[in-house]
Amino acid sequence: MSTLETMIAEVDTLRSVTQYLNWLARLNNEDFTIWTSWSTADYFCRGAIEEEQRKRYPANYGLRLTIELVPSPCWYNSLREKVSRPEWDKLRKQVYARYQWRCGVCQVSNVTLHCHEIWRYDDKQHIQKLTGFICLCPMCHHCKHMGKAGLLASEGKLDLQRVIEHFIQVNQCSREAYETHRSEAWHTWRERSQYQWTTDLGTYVGLVNEQEA
Ligand SMILES: [Zn+2]
Numbered sequence: 001m002s003t004l005e006t007m008i009a010e011v012d013t014l015r016s017v018t019q020y021l022n023w024l025a026r027l028n029n030e031d032f033t034i035w036t037s038w039s040t041a042d043y044f045c046r047g048a049i050e051e052e053q054r055k056r057y058p059a060n061y062g063l064r065l066t067i068e069l070v071p072s073p074c075w076y077n078s079l080r081e082k083v084s085r086p087e088w089d090k091l092r093k094q095v096y097a098r099y100q101w102r103c104g105v106c107q108v109s110n111v112t113l114h115c116h117e118i119w120r121y122d123d124k125q126h127i128q129k130l131t132g133f134i135c136l137c138p139m140c141h142h143c144k145h146m147g148k149a150g151l152l153a154s155e156g157k158l159d160l161q162r163v164i165e166h167f168i169q170v171n172q173c174s175r176e177a178y179e180t181h182r183s184e185a186w187h188t189w190r191e192r193s194q195y196q197w198t199t200d201l202g203t204y205v206g207l208v209n210e211q212e213a
Pocket of ligand 1 (some may be wrong): 103104105106107108136137138139140141
């Protein structure tokens, strides 16, 4: 996948310029400060990426918070499942600090924070790649995993309407826009769940090896 395609796939989780520059720096294994001087060029670049994204994923366009349904063959492949509890705690605390202990989507603070793994799906080669992490509040995290949220709701453990209202409020969108996005996400999920996927932990593979050693 080209760098541009990588950007297109991930840009909807990177709404602020700071986040975006941080992400670019990580992608290139460089220090964040190097990239801050590139901000003007990045604004232009970002416009081109968003335009491309709008064409490719119309149901995601303009949404700060999107639904990310993990294809069923990829369940239990998360990094969280593969590293020790202390290793995970260390990692998630670094992520929280990077986001200044705020939700990376709705910016709320003083709530329990969750560390969400960002996966990119290559629909041609069927490789799922871990590309980074984002700090999320519980409600944004429920929106990301709307399938699991529905399951919790069916068990009486979660108010699904509140989750949907959160999605609508964060995105400043209509109920119809939510429904369109939701059905598109499920469509993608059904498509992807037909295949076996290879898991690529990317630059985070070292965390697992360290543990196995
Ligand atoms: Zn949030």
